[in-house]
Amino acid sequence: MSPEQTPHSRQFQFTGNAKEWFGVWIVNLLLSIVTIGIYSAWAKVRTKKYFYGNTHVDGRNFDYHATGGQILKGRLIVIAAIVVFQIVVTLMPILGIILLIALVIFYPWLLTRAMMFNARVSSFSNVRFNFVGTYGQAFKVFFIYPILCLLTLYTTFPILDRAMKRFSIDNHRLGTAAFEMNAKISAFYKAAGLALLWIVAVFAIAALTMGFSITALGEASLAMENDPGAAIAVIGAFYLVFFLGFIPAGVIYQAFTRNVIYNGTTLEGGHRLRSNVSAPQLFWIAVSNLVVVVCTLGLMLPWAQIRITRYLANHTGVELGSSVDDFIGVQQDATSALGDAYADIEGIDVGLPI
Amino acid sequence: MSDPFSLTGFVYLQGSSRRTDARLDCAQHDGVAWVCIIATDGAELARSPLSEVQIDAALGRTARKLSFADGTVFETSDHDGFAQLDGNSHGARLHRLERFGPHLIGFTIACLAGAYLLWRYGLDILAALAVAMTPAVVVEQIDRGTLQTIDYVMAEPSRLNEAEKDRARMIYERVIAVLPDEERNARDFTLLFRDMPSVGPNAFALPGGTMVMTDDLIRSFANENVLAGILGHEIGHVVEEHGLRRLYRSLGAYILVALLAGETGPLMEDLLLEGNALLALSYGRKQETSADEFGLTLSHRAGYDPAGLKQFFEALSNMMGEEIQWMSSHPSHENRIKAIDTFIDGLPPR
Numbered sequence: 001m002s003p004e005q006t007p008h009s010r011q012f013q014f015t016g017n018a019k020e021w022f023g024v025w026i027v028n029l030l031l032s033i034v035t036i037g038i039y040s041a042w043a044k045v046r047t048k049k050y051f052y053g054n055t056h057v058d059g060r061n062f063d064y065h066a067t068g069g070q071i072l073k074g075r076l077i078v079i080a081a082i083v084v085f086q087i088v089v090t091l092m093p094i095l096g097i098i099l100l101i102a103l104v105i106f107y108p109w110l111l112t113r114a115m116m117f118n119a120r121v122s123s124f125s126n127v128r129f130n131f132v133g134t135y136g137q138a139f140k141v142f143f144i145y146p147i148l149c150l151l152t153l154y155t156t157f158p159i160l161d162r163a164m165k166r167f168s169i170d171n172h173r174l175g176t177a178a179f180e181m182n183a184k185i186s187a188f189y190k191a192a193g194l195a196l197l198w199i200v201a202v203f204a205i206a207a208l209t210m211g212f213s214i215t216a217l218g219e220a221s222l223a224m225e226n227d228p229g230a231a232i233a234v235i236g237a238f239y240l241v242f243f244l245g246f247i248p249a250g251v252i253y254q255a256f257t258r259n260v261i262y263n264g265t266t267l268e269g270g271h272r273l274r275s276n277v278s279a280p281q282l283f284w285i286a287v288s289n290l291v292v293v294v295c296t297l298g299l300m301l302p303w304a305q306i307r308i309t310r311y312l313a314n315h316t317g318v319e320l321g322s323s324v325d326d327f328i329g330v331q332q333d334a335t336s337a338l339g340d341a342y343a344d345i346e347g348i349d350v351g352l353p354i
Numbered sequence: 355m356s357d358p359f360s361l362t363g364f365v366y367l368q369g370s371s372r373r374t375d376a377r378l379d380c381a382q383h384d385g386v387a388w389v390c391i392i393a394t395d396g397a398e399l400a401r402s403p404l405s406e407v408q409i410d411a412a413l414g415r416t417a418r419k420l421s422f423a424d425g426t427v428f429e430t431s432d433h434d435g436f437a438q439l440d441g442n443s444h445g446a447r448l449h450r451l452e453r454f455g456p457h458l459i460g461f462t463i464a465c466l467a468g469a470y471l472l473w474r475y476g477l478d479i480l481a482a483l484a485v486a487m488t489p490a491v492v493v494e495q496i497d498r499g500t501l502q503t504i505d506y507v508m509a510e511p512s513r514l515n516e517a518e519k520d521r522a523r524m525i526y527e528r529v530i531a532v533l534p535d536e537e538r539n540a541r542d543f544t545l546l547f548r549d550m551p552s553v554g555p556n557a558f559a560l561p562g563g564t565m566v567m568t569d570d571l572i573r574s575f576a577n578e579n580v581l582a583g584i585l586g587h588e589i590g591h592v593v594e595e596h597g598l599r600r601l602y603r604s605l606g607a608y609i610l611v612a613l614l615a616g617e618t619g620p621l622m623e624d625l626l627l628e629g630n631a632l633l634a635l636s637y638g639r640k641q642e643t644s645a646d647e648f649g650l651t652l653s654h655r656a657g658y659d660p661a662g663l664k665q666f667f668e669a670l671s672n673m674m675g676e677e678i679q680w681m682s683s684h685p686s687h688e689n690r691i692k693a694i695d696t697f698i699d700g701l702p703p704r
Contacts (some may be wrong), residue, residue, distance in 0.1 A: 020414045023452040026461045029614070034470035036476065037613040046413060053416030060373065062415060079609055085607055093503050124566045125373060126366035126427055175371070299462060329369030345612040 008320045009274070014313035016054035018303040024050055025302045041075060042068030044344070052122065055313060058324050060125035066117070066337065074337030078345055108138035111348065113339030119172055120332050126326040133171035141167045158188035165261050174267060175327045183264035191256035195249040202245040206237075248283050255279035262316065270321015277315045285311055358382070361428075361435040365391050365399055368425025373495070378420070378428050380404070380439055389420065389439075391428050400426040404439070411445030412436075414452075473612070481602040485595050488692070490562075493598070497562035504548070505565075512547035514569050519547055522572050525658075526565075527579050530589065532655040537593050547572070559588035561597040574669070579662025582653040587663060590648025596641045604634055621652065623662075638683040646690060647697055654701050662695045 028043035045068050052062035085103075089096035112133050119131035145160040162185060169181040255277050262275030289304035343349075358381035365376035376399065377392045390401040400422045408421040418436045420428045430436060434497065451457075512519070526545045530538060541563035548566050550556070555571040564587050566580075575581060591597065611626045650660040671687035685693075 016414065019454045020452075023454045023458055024414060026458055026465060027448065027452045030461050030468065033465060033472055034615055036472070036480075037610055040613040049410075049413055051418065053413065060371070065417075075613070082609070083605065086601075087492065090493065090601065091499045093499060125371035127369070127371045142373040175369075179652050297466070325370075327371035328369075331369075345609070 004330075010058045010320060011087045012313040012316040013056040013307075014054055014305050016050060016309065017342045018306045021050060021306055022302040030132065038072065039074035044068075044071055051309060055309075056349040057124070057318060058320070060324060063123045064121060065123060066121040066340075071341065073343070074339075074341030077338055078341040082345070104143075108142045109135050110339040110342045112138045113335065114343040114348070115168065115171075115339075117335045117337055117340040120335055124174060125324060125327065127175040127329045128332060130173040130175075130330060130332060131171050132173060133167055133282075137167055137171070155231075158185060158192050159312065161257065162188050165257075169261070169265055173330075175329045177268035177327055179265060179267050181261060181265045183260045188257060190262070191253045194256065195253040198249045198252055199245045202241060202248075206241045210259050247286075251283040251286055252279045255282045267318075269326060272319045272321070274317040274319060275315060277312065281311070359435070359438060361430045361432045361439070363428055363430030364430065365393070366427040367399070376428065378430065387516055390427075391422075391426060400424060409440050412449040413445075413690075421485075436645070473607075477603050477606050477610075478582035478599075480606050481599045484602040485598045488598060492563045496597075497560040497564040500560050501546075501564060501566075504550075508552055509548040509550045511549065511565075512569055513549050514547055514572060518572055521578075522547070522567060522581060525578055526585055528686060529582050529656045529658075529683060531583050532652060533589065533593070543589075543592075554673075557584050557588050558589045559597075561592065561595065563592050565589075565592075575666065577662060577665065579653070579659040580666045581662070582656060583649055583660060583663030584666060585654035586649030586656075587645045588649070589652060590645035591641070594641070594644060594648065596645065600634075600638065600641070603637065604630075605649070635683050639685045640683050643690070646694060650694060650697055651701065654698075660694075660698050660701065664691050664698075667691050667694070 022058050024046055028039070028046060031039040032043050044264050045064065045066055048064035048066070052064045055062050085099055088099055100290050112131075112135060115133060116131040119129040122129045141163050149160045162183065165183075166181050172179045256279065258277055259275045260286075262273045265273040267273070285308055289308060292300045293304050358379065360380070361378040362374045362380065363376060366373055371586070377394075379390050379392055381388055383407050387404040388401065389404050389407060390397040402422050406423055410419045410421075412418065415431075415433065417429045417431050420432065422428075437446075442456070448501065451461075475619060523545060530543055543563040544565065546566045547569065549569045551570070553568060553570075555568060555574045557565065557567045557571055559565045565585070567584075571584070607630050608627075611630060614626075620700055646663065649663060654660045667687040667690050671691075682691075
């Protein structure tokens with residue numbers, strides 16, 4: 001199932017293994033707990049280094065160069081800001097609203113910085129990545145498009161999603177070489193349509209088989225006082241339908257758009273990225289990973305992470321248009337880890353999509 | 355490293371992705387360890403004392419890297435050979451800890467125990483420290499700000515007449531009089547009245563000592579023992595600093611989960627946050643019970659019948675019915691009434 005092979009095509013290879021990663025992970029976790037979270041900055045570096053260092057293309061690996069000290073400094077500043085922000089919101093709600101507006105204006109800048117930091121501390125074959133997105137572009141992608149998306153009742157979500165992916169990919173550089181994404185909007189709509197179809201099908205089947213409806217939920221909440229057991233059963237069924245409907249729909253959308261995005265992305269020098277993940281396989285891995293991780297109180301998480309990373313690597317490739325030896329690095333200024341720390345704490349993923 | 359030795363690997367020149375086969379020669383000269391990169395044609399590409407070369411810490415079986423000051427990088431997968439070079443430095447101890455083996459079972463147990471201790475005691479200690487560090491001005495400002503918001507959003511000026519207010523004030527004075535002096539003087543205790551039809555018969559306290567009773571509360575309960583019990587309960591929240599502790603605790607838990615999330619994965623992060631929200635509710639219920647006990651003791655000492663608080667919950671229970679306990683920030687009325695009975699039995703005679 002690897003991407004189509006030609007003399008110039010290379011598959012991504014992931015050489016990490018669950019046993020080895022478990023050791024690194026558990027030590028990371030232990031030291032982070034013992035130090036009340038301080039070590040988590042170094043843990044992040046080791047995690048990134050492990051996954052990057054074990055990902056190869058044409059025998060060359062990726063690498064991550066940030067230091068724990070850099071990450072910690074960024075995190076301390078962001079945490080201090082969050083605490084002050086929280087206190088101000090409690091003390092003077094009016095000033096809190098002004099601060100909130102300030103954060104909204106600041107947000108695209110923080111995310112751009114986060115992407116820049118991440119790119120500049122990542123390398124492939126000894127050449128650093130870079131990110132050249134501007135505040136104006138970020139403002140458009142993170143504010144104008146989402147507002148349009150809301151105004152059109154989410155019917156333009158694929159346009160928003162493509163704009164975000166394009167913002168990320170088109171602004172990345174490997175040394176001097178630029179990435180470029182060309183994907184038809186119809187493909188995004190097709191992915192969204194399939195996901196929507198799945199949701200509709202699940203709800204239709206649920207409605208037919210269980211007589212499930214919103215009114216049942218309403219009655220259940222009324223009946224809660226008299227018969228909590230029945231109410232919990234109905235709520236449970238509702239969650240089940242929700243998870244069977246929405247989570248797989250998300251996976252379907254992601255699988256299809258990932259293929260479209262990768263297959264439409266080129267890197268200067270004539271290199272074309274390739275991806276052929278399958279939605280059912282991705283769904284199976286995501287669900288079985290979740291079940292195993294929950295049943296083992298999280299102890300199998302390293303195994304789950306290795307499994308999904310290996311699957312993605314095995315279904316990602318690149319068709320080389322010239323020699324991998326020809327990338328040239330650029331001298332870059334150091335960036336602070338402020339945006340990166342903010343993205344970490346808010347749980348926003350800004351890393352390279354490898 | 356006494357004898358000279360060589361490692362085979364690759365070399366990258368500064369700022370280039372070009373990779374060529376190369377050899378790293380390591381030798382001692384006048385007691386100083388030197389390394390030098392030799393190309394396959396024998397040309398020397400870089401030379402430096404080992405101490406001036408940056409060595410990345412070992413991590414799993416990922417390739418080892420040496421970066422020279424001029425940007426030349428030597429990379430090798432010869433891990434045993436590399437060990438001769440950097441010996442026990444550069445995170446070798448950490449690397450040994452991470453190796454798969456029986457000791458990881460101990461680490462796993464330590465992680466689970468550590469996470470439990472951190473949640474059970476660590477967060478409380480951090481919250482208590484943060485409360486102690488919060489200046490009194492800030493706490494007073496919290497009262498002012500919160501009251502402003504409440505007045506703006508859901509409260510109207512009280513419609514009670516002076517006689518009704520005086521009755522409540524008298525009970526309040528009597529209850530607060532039995533509070534130890536240092537507790538009473540540490541805060542600015544004030545009693546306020548508001549008309550809040552949306553919250554029913556209720557009272558609440560702010561961390562600085564401001565207490566608000568709703569008109570409904572005073573009109574619904576003629577019995578002084580009931581009002582004394584409720585005021586005692588609210589004073590308990592203030593004296594035991596429940597509001598601030600809860601604020602800091604939830605903030606601390608949020609940040610910790612966010613920091614550890616990289617190690618737990620996104621789905622586990624959601625589970626942790628949900629679990630944390632449920633646990634925060636359980637923490638809130640413990641605070642309510644603790645405030646109940648404080649209020650009972652206080653109203654008892656002030657000469658009121660502590661059973662008044664019980665009557666209040668019985669009345670509430672008849673008015674509103676029960677909710678599911680684990681989803682609530684307060685214990686169920688039934689449980690509270692039972693707990694109050696038990697506690698009253700244990701109170702010393704006046």
